[in-house]
Amino acid sequence: MALKINEYCVACGWCQMVCKNGAIREGDFMQYKIDPERCTECVGWYEEPRCIQICFLSAIEPDSTHKETHEQLLAKWEKLHPGKVPQVM
Ligand code: SF4
Numbered sequence: 458m459a460l461k462i463n464e465y466c467v468a469c470g471w472c473q474m475v476c477k478n479g480a481i482r483e484g485d486f487m488q489y490k491i492d493p494e495r496c497t498e499c500v501g502w503y504e505e506p507r508c509i510q511i512c513f514l515s516a517i518e519p520d521s522t523h524k525e526t527h528e529q530l531l532a533k534w535e536k537l538h539p540g541k542v543p544q545v546m
Contacts (some may be wrong), residue, residue: 459493460506461520472508472517478537481508493523500527501534501543 462472462481466488473481473489480495491508499506509517525533534543 458498458525459496459520459523460491460498460508460517462489462491463516463518464488465514465516467514467516471511471513475507475511477502477507478534491517491520493520494533495537496523497530497534497537500530500545501538502545504545 459480462484468483468487468489470489473483476496477499478495478497480492480497481489482492484490499508506517531543531546535541
């Protein structure tokens with residue numbers, strides 16, 4: 458499942474800095490957005506989603522409209538980073 462940014466976001470930018478998939482961008486109305494085509498919930502990099510850990514406003518949550526299995530998330534990661542070895546399976 459990809460993640461999404463909710464209305465508590467104040468566009469501080471910390472989540473964008475920690476996302477190694479380049480999945481977080483500035484959206485409209487001073488809030489950031491997560492691209493579900495690039496978010497792997499950090500599968501491939503870390504045990505837990507980094508952006509959720511760093512957001513002090515709890516503005517990042519699961520997006521139930523983009524449900525994916527662990528295998529699908531890992532396959533997405535491998536497509537985003539061809540030739541690289543996952544840091545965490
Ligand atoms: Fe990026 Fe990981 Fe957050 Fe997804 S969970 S947006 S890959 S930092």
